[in-house]
Amino acid sequence: MKISIIGGGITGLSAAYYLSKEGFDVTVYESSYFFGGQASTIKIDGYEVERGYHHIFRNDYEIIDLINELGLSKSLEWHKSSVGMYADQSLYRFSTPIDLLKYKPISLINRIRLGFLSLYLQKKKDWKVYESISANDWILKYAGKEIYNRVWGPLLRAKFGIYHKEIAMPWFWSKMKTRFASRNKKGDEILGYLRYSFEELINSLIYNIERNGSKVKLNHKVTSIGHHDGVVENIEYVHDGIKEKIDTDLVICTAPSYEIKKLINFEKKYTEKLSAAKYLGASVFILSLKKQFSPYYWMNIIDNEIPFLGLIEHTNLVSKDRYGGNHILYITNYLSHTDEIFQKNKDELLDIYINSLIKINPKFNKKWIKKYYYNSVSAAQPVIPKNYSSLIPEIESPIVNLLIGNTTQIYPEDRGTNYSVKIAGEIVSLIMKKKGETDEP
Numbered sequence: 001m002k003i004s005i006i007g008g009g010i011t012g013l014s015a016a017y018y019l020s021k022e023g024f025d026v027t028v029y030e031s032s033y034f035f036g037g038q039a040s041t042i043k044i045d046g047y048e049v050e051r052g053y054h055h056i057f058r059n060d061y062e063i064i065d066l067i068n069e070l071g072l073s074k075s076l077e078w079h080k081s082s083v084g085m086y087a088d089q090s091l092y093r094f095s096t097p098i099d100l101l102k103y104k105p106i107s108l109i110n111r112i113r114l115g116f117l118s119l120y121l122q123k124k125k126d127w128k129v130y131e132s133i134s135a136n137d138w139i140l141k142y143a144g145k146e147i148y149n150r151v152w153g154p155l156l157r158a159k160f161g162i163y164h165k166e167i168a169m170p171w172f173w174s175k176m177k178t179r180f181a182s183r184n185k186k187g188d189e190i191l192g193y194l195r196y197s198f199e200e201l202i203n204s205l206i207y208n209i210e211r212n213g214s215k216v217k218l219n220h221k222v223t224s225i226g227h228h229d230g231v232v233e234n235i236e237y238v239h240d241g242i243k244e245k246i247d248t249d250l251v252i253c254t255a256p257s258y259e260i261k262k263l264i265n266f267e268k269k270y271t272e273k274l275s276a277a278k279y280l281g282a283s284v285f286i287l288s289l290k291k292q293f294s295p296y297y298w299m300n301i302i303d304n305e306i307p308f309l310g311l312i313e314h315t316n317l318v319s320k321d322r323y324g325g326n327h328i329l330y331i332t333n334y335l336s337h338t339d340e341i342f343q344k345n346k347d348e349l350l351d352i353y354i355n356s357l358i359k360i361n362p363k364f365n366k367k368w369i370k371k372y373y374y375n376s377v378s379a380a381q382p383v384i385p386k387n388y389s390s391l392i393p394e395i396e397s398p399i400v401n402l403l404i405g406n407t408t409q410i411y412p413e414d415r416g417t418n419y420s421v422k423i424a425g426e427i428v429s430l431i432m433k434k435k436g437e438t439d440e441p
Contacts, residue, residue: 001435002247004029004235006222006263007254009037010417011405013205013216014066014424015252019431020212027214029237031221036202038380039417044288044371047323048197051375052284053312053330055081056192059181060418062425067194070204075196079317081182081189084296086303086360087150091294096187105150105302114147121173122180127412130169131387138169154302158309159334163278163383170412171384178413191297193318198417225251225264225402232401250401252427256379257393257408270398276391277408281337282380283308285350288371289327292316293361306356307341308333326370331357337378346374382408382415395427403427 001024005012008030016026034040038052056063056076067076085094087105094103100115101108130138139152156164156172183189194200206216219239226234226245236245253260257274266274292313299311314328331353335341341349350372357364385391388411397404405423407415 002249004248005252008035008216009254010039010420011254011424014421015427016209016214017205018428020209020214028216029220029222030218033218035206039198040202041197041199042373044373045324045326048199049286049328050198053314054198057178057182058190062422063418066421072200072204075194075200076192077195078190078192081191081317082296084294084299086299086301106146110146117143118176121176127170127173130173131389133169134165134386135167135169135172136165155300158301160383161335166385168384168386168388171414174413191317227399230400232399252403252405254405256406267398273391273393278383279379280334280381280383282377283333283335283341284375285331286373287329287369289329289368290370291368292327293329307352334381342376384411395430
């Protein structure tokens, strides 16, 4: 069977690896000049750094299993994380239950309430009871206005902007479950990272795909998926300005939903499912600094005057010695792809951000910045509405032998590399099941 995979991110590469291992003839078509999507890396001062900050939680079983299978287990290292909250023009440690009790922006009684609610959500197993309520409404109802206004509400607004009232509660539940599941007995959050960056995983997948006799192709933009009588027949792609068409038996499309709708026309019901989840874009700066910006790996911003939602100081999780003594700081924002920020010149935008960095750390100086890199993505974060389990586009599309796998199908969990691997596994399981049925006498 000849299989064409559209998209060379973690889902596409993982699916290609699993299928090539089973003897399928697989070709991955990636429109960009690099593989791996946001898990891919760039070189800053000669060191590999992810385009978007990445780590692994202790309950990210699918990607951990893949890492072990690829022989990379010795590269997977576990580090104690640290979380800070910037609120009321002050920086607070927010990593353990003791830190919560010291968090002055809310009253003592609400600090205790916040702790109990967090613990309650951690223990809650049935997320389906939350499908009909938004995270916004649940927080207001059970946590109250102070916790909403001073902790969870600003985080929702920062993460989802104009859509913050629409986000379904199962998304919030899953975030709480994931964070707590990665804590040790002392309450410290423990996160995993590959010694040589996620590029190690990407390169290993590519190496094994090719070793298994399959192919991966960069700068190949698929422009259409052809079918006849409701069955996949071919794909068309553009490479070096030349359009080509190839026959294929099966297509796995990992592109964002709005891109999928450009490749093929579906029936109305499936098209509506592809449109059910909106997307937010990501605006990310990576700064290589001479000095440490803060003591925290992850800093949430609870301040409407600050024009970004968080700071992730990678070298507060992984030693700066890995990067020649430089400190790696991500400035992250999730916004509508129509937001004016995406229209700004990157130097102009950085100057705006620098003014806010100085507010957070008055000692910070622009001269600390040795180098910087800017990255923007139009489909970084799906916006998951209420009652989404009935709206998720099925992996098996209405077109026979056209399978769909993207971040809008990750539910109730939030999108991430682990769930990209998980979707790849689900797709491969479906293909293997079909193959088993056709092989029966």
